[in-house]
Amino acid sequence: MRSQLLAGLLVILTALLPQHSLAEEDAEKWQEIKGKHFIVHYKGEKKLAESIASRAEKYYRQIAEDLGHNRHDNFWLWENRAKIYLHENHAAYMKATGAPGWSRGRANYAMKQIDSYATSMTFLDTVLPHELTHLILRDFLGFKGEVPLWLDEGIAQWEEKGNRSIRIEHARTLAKKGKLMSVSELGNMTPQELRKSENPADFYAQAISLVGYLIEQHGSEKFGKLCRSLRSGGKLDDALRFTYPQSVRNIVALEEAWKAHVLSAPAKRKQ
Ligand SMILES: [Zn+2]
Structure with a gap:
């Protein structure tokens, strides 16, 4: 693995x-x-x-x-x-x-x-x-190179289909050990920091897990809306409130829902 x-x-x-x-x-x-x-x-x-x-x-x-x-x-x-x-x-x-x-x-x-x-x-x-x-x-x-790293790498891995399960399972293992990063920490990660990181696989696993949660639980259309809301440099909190006013309407709500989802997800998922 x-x-x-x-x-x-x-x-x-x-x-x-x-x-x-x-x-x-x-x-x-x-x-x-x-x-x-x-x-x-x-x-x-x-x-x-x-x-x-x-x-x-x-x-x-x-x-x-x-x-x-x-x-x-x-x-x-x-x-x-x-x-x-x-x-x-x-x-x-x-x-x-x-x-x-x-x-x-x-x-x-x-x-x-x-x-x-x-x-x-x-x-x-x-x-x-x-x-x-x-x-x-x-x-x-329309992102001009300012895509949040977790979103950029999360969605790119999500589209690799065949690698989804293993990386999502990796995120689940981190969750069970209480080692998931906060959504704010994920959002602050830069490519430079990631390159120096001892466990880049941890970041990638959490990025695909978070993106997968948003797409699977809240739909592609809203995910696209979130991306468009972030592209002009909007803060994640504002973009969440605009996109998901009834559910994950801020970083705290997103983090709580995502972490619960990671822990509750079945070990084997469809590809
Ligand atoms: Zn990439």
Whole structure:
């Protein structure tokens, strides 16, 4: 379980790194597949690139739906399509992006681009939906890089589907030991602090648990409303009161309800 958590984190932490653009000398060798919202650039097998193009469209619809964004078709069309660069292998990916050895994929928000590599076993199921969520959160909901970290990483992990149970179970273990952070502490976490943290897995587990609680218990539409209310720099307390006036209307109410939910949730959840 620990090794699975760590493997997941290697993917997640890449989003926190500085971004580099693609090496220009490689440009002429790339081939591309153009979909409705994505252009997949690849050098190897066409079949794999095609399956990535179709999976990306599926994730796009699902993520937009989970964010309560029902006008998603207007985004990322034609010249505004997002780019996916599938490098030949891990070494080529590292060389082109400057990413460290443990990195499996990354999202460049400014260029609306995701980089990974053809032999990454985790790309389709984890890196792609995770990094896509980071891009969509900014583009659809209008965040300008000021997304609260727990919300950003929480929703990105939530969309990785296959990793939900193990991370939510991790949060439950923390809850049983009385080690859950307060919602305020989660909200104060910065990428710099997280990088230095001894147990980053704890933060990620709590982030997905909190986001999962809001989406499952209060619905996607309201979650989208909460995101939009936070994007202009609004305080969490105000955004909660505006979005959930009848239930988790402030940080104290949210924390109480979330912690009770974590402890009461069944050990095995559906994916
Ligand atoms: Zn991430």
